Amino acid sequence: MGIIDKLNKDFESRVRLGIMSVLMVNDWVDFTEMKALLNITDGNLASHSSALEKAAYIEVKKEFVGKKPKTSYQVTDLGRAAFKEHLSYLEKLMKS
Amino acid sequence: MQSTLIMNQKHQEDLAHIRSMMERSSRFISLSGLSGVFAGLSALIGGIYVYQLFKANGMDYLNDEHRLYSANLVSELFWIGITILVFAFAFGIFFTIRKSRKYNLPIWTSATKKMLFNLGVPLLAGGVFCLAMMYHGYFGLVAPSTLIFYGLAVINAEKYTFSDIKYLGFSELILGCIALFNIGYGLIFWIIGFGILHIVYGLVMFKKYK
Numbered sequence: 001m002g003i004i005d006k007l008n009k010d011f012e013s014r015v016r017l018g019i020m021s022v023l024m025v026n027d028w029v030d031f032t033e034m035k036a037l038l039n040i041t042d043g044n045l046a047s048h049s050s051a052l053e054k055a056a057y058i059e060v061k062k063e064f065v066g067k068k069p070k071t072s073y074q075v076t077d078l079g080r081a082a083f084k085e086h087l088s089y090l091e092k093l094m095k096s
Numbered sequence: 097m098q099s100t101l102i103m104n105q106k107h108q109e110d111l112a113h114i115r116s117m118m119e120r121s122s123r124f125i126s127l128s129g130l131s132g133v134f135a136g137l138s139a140l141i142g143g144i145y146v147y148q149l150f151k152a153n154g155m156d157y158l159n160d161e162h163r164l165y166s167a168n169l170v171s172e173l174f175w176i177g178i179t180i181l182v183f184a185f186a187f188g189i190f191f192t193i194r195k196s197r198k199y200n201l202p203i204w205t206s207a208t209k210k211m212l213f214n215l216g217v218p219l220l221a222g223g224v225f226c227l228a229m230m231y232h233g234y235f236g237l238v239a240p241s242t243l244i245f246y247g248l249a250v251i252n253a254e255k256y257t258f259s260d261i262k263y264l265g266f267s268e269l270i271l272g273c274i275a276l277f278n279i280g281y282g283l284i285f286w287i288i289g290f291g292i293l294h295i296v297y298g299l300v301m302f303k304k305y306k
Contacts, residue, residue, distance in 0.1 A: 017110055021117035026206060029121070036202035037121050087114065090107050 007093075008086045010055050015040055015048045020083045023058060023075035031071040049073060057082055124211040124257040126196035126203055127188075129305065132264075132298025134191065135184035140291035142180035146173065146283060157283060165235070174230075180290075211256035218249035239282025243272030243289045258305065264297045 011017055018038045022029055029037075035045050052058045057079030061072045075083070119125065150157045153169060165173075196203045222245025226238050247269030254262040268289050275285035 014110075014113060017114055018117045021114045022121040025118045025122040029206070033202065033205055037117070037205070039200060087111075090111050093104070093107050094111065 007089055008082055010052070010057065011083070011086050013048060015044060016052055019045075019049060019052060019073070020057070020075065020079065023073060024080065024083060028061070028072040028074050030073075034073060052079070055079075055082075120201060121205070122207055122256075124205070124208045125305075126192045126199075126201050126208075127257055127261075127301075128191035128195040129298045129300070129302025131188040131191040132294045132301060134187035134298075136291050136294030136296075136298060138180050138183040138187065139294065140287060142176055142183075143283060143287035143291055146176060149173075149176075150283075170230075170235070184290075207256050211253050214256060215249045215253035218245055218252055221245065222249070236279035236282065237276070239286050240272045240275035240279070243268050243275060243285060245272075246289075247272055258301065260301065260304070261297075264293060267293050267297075 011020065015038060019034065022034060022037055031045065034049075035042065038045065049058065049060065053060050056076055059074045059076050061074070063070050063072075147157055149169075149172070153166075193203065195201070222241060225245065226241050229235070229237050229241065247265045247267070250265030250268065251262050252265075254265065271285055271289045271293070275282065275289075278285070
């Protein structure tokens with residue numbers, strides 16, 4: 001069971017996996033686009049993204065475009081490494 | 097044992113989810129094969145109409161060696177071309193919106209913008225190039241050039257949509273190059289390139305990604 005223990009608990013939820021997957025292949029992605037891509041609600045995205053931010057896996061940028069606030073996300077180096085590791089464990093599990 | 101199986105299935109679904117999220121966020125995959133088919137049909141109908149138009153003007157397109165185009169005819173041809181373009185574009189948008197609604201895909205994403213940018217730059221340059229050739233009177237080179245620039249544009253956009261689209265791009269490019277050495281048969285190459293190739297590509301894509 002050793003290998004299962006190594007699976008990152010931070011990536012257990014589908015939403016977090018989705019956020020990380022999108023950010024792995026894109027540069028900055030804003031809130032609206034992320035929400036549409038993952039097909040989830042505002043609150044859902046906000047809570048999961050802040051959890052990932054707390055783990056320092058993603059960077060959150062808040063700015064104003066005109067009078068509208070705009071939130072964007074980018075993966076950090078730590079997040080990229082952690083996600084790659086998670087992926088390779090998942091793949092190993094599938095092979096065994 | 098039971099729990100291992102369930103876990104295994106969950107991991108497999110996780111991997112599938114990751115793959116699909118990467119795919120749909122980095123590529124414009126709402127492009128429908130039907131867009132290609134209908135764009136091709138517009139070109140085909142337009143091409144046949146032009147052929148009839150030549151006939152009505154007393155020209156046999158395939159057999160006349162030297163054709164003289166009146167200014168009137170040239171401007172009519174130009175507007176027919178624009179009309180075909182508008183129809184093809186409208187069909188493209190219509191089927192894209194339809195597909196994206198059906199699969200719940202967002203349309204106006206950064207992948208879409210990148211795809212349009214990469215497609216648009218060679219197309220715009222090609223458009224200016226062709227206008228300049230018409231301005232200078234090199235009408236024979238217009239048809240081959242449109243095919244070549246269109247092929248390059250499609251190859252350039254390949255990274256941001258279905259990568260199979262590059263085969264369409266290479267076919268258009270090769271056809272354009274052949275057309276360069278067969279000036280005077282532009283209409284035929286146009287019908288093959290914009291009509292038949294689009295229909296074939298559209299049908300293949302429609303079957304593959306339905």
